[in-house]
Amino acid sequence: MPIEVVLADDHAIVRQGLGAVISQEHDIKVIAEASNGKEVVDIARNSSADIFIIDITMPVLNGLEASSQIMQISPENKVIILSMHDNRAFIERALGLGIKGYVLKDSAADEIIQAIRAVYKNEYFLSPRISNFVIQDYIDSRGKKIGEKKIMSLTEREREIIQLIAEGYTNKEVATHLKISLKTALAHRNNIMQKLGTHRQADLIRYALKEGITTI
């Protein structure tokens, strides 16, 4: 019985391309495709696949939210994240959710095959570039932890706010939208900037896009 996988990516060409690559392996079979997060969650609800390969930046429901829901539906569901970027905060979230596969789009296509086989056996598979810095982080946290300012990840609320900013909302509009005071919105914004180590709106927007918090 082949390993059954579901492909979720908003670009049909990428999806079919991946499908073509995967189909060259006789022990792996693509049983369904989805073009957004909601679709793939629906598929997870109505069928049983072994592996869900999910692009991190998708409309309607982003890849991580979708993965989270899919794994809640059944602990048997295994997810591999496809991502354009090797962003630390993103990987932290993915690993925190219990995702075991994380493949970069600029890596070779056979990595996705390796990832499918590994995750199917309940092992981790991270693209080399990612595992490198996960290991490095581990080493760093073991070593001198005196006075190290940890790179914090954003809170839920902060993620909500950075999304609105990236979508073009002003602070005032963010405040109105979330029914909080302008001062609170500003406070969140400043906290985000501190965490990201910047003081520019442009960087917030770039970060949000990079993270898939919002789409272009």
Next chain:
Amino acid sequence: MPIEVVLADDHAIVRQGLGAVISQEHDIKVIAEASNGKEVVDIARNSSADIFIIDITMPVLNGLEASSQIMQISPENKVIILSMHDNRAFIERALGLGIKGYVLKDSAADEIIQAIRAVYKNEYFLSPRISNFVIQDYIDSRGKKIGEKKIMSLTEREREIIQLIAEGYTNKEVATHLKISLKTALAHRNNIMQKLGTHRQADLIRYALKEGITTI
């Protein structure tokens, strides 16, 4: 003799996926791949391919600049643009450069095959969503052209400036970098905003990313 194509996309997985799809056609053959604009231009200089399939957002040299150079190397070189977005200004530029193929990434994979065959025969191939509004634009410009404010495309200088803004430069920094006065930088910025019909920095950044003027 098969149609020889070159693939240029910064994501290896996308590239190999496309390659897999194309290889299913016996009359088309991928003879080279590139992961950025500069690479594909080098390939064009040192070999003779029939079709260059070029992703519009690539590092080092973006897809349109690369295409322009490739077509200058030889008028025999034919280009198909692969793009994530159906952005008007982008398509205008591509068609203006003499590019005959424009395929959206969210369309079906066989469109790229159709595009290869059409462009090889020197015909146009645009994804349906694009050709629709190209035709619509044609109709609109035929009709009432009284008092129509045309959506202008950005000038070279404006594109240069929006790129810097999107990369996080402040107006002051843009002025210094380009050796112009702050006032000139502001004037350009305001012109850009008027052309794009917005008054927000966030929109400039999103536009620049969408257009592939800069990358995340």
Next chain:
DNA sequence: GGGTAAATAGGTAGTTGTACCTATTTACAA
């Protein structure tokens, strides 16, 4: 219970961006 993180809200200054204006020089096309 005490400590900590997060979300809330305010003040005050200074910087940057946006909306209006005007005006000159250059280049290219009708």
Next chain:
DNA sequence: TTGTAAATAGGTACAACTACCTATTTACCC
């Protein structure tokens, strides 16, 4: 040559953002 678009530069006023502060409430962990 006259017109037009683009790039240049300036003025003024107001809006938005950023950098510092402080402080309260809630929730959760040790």
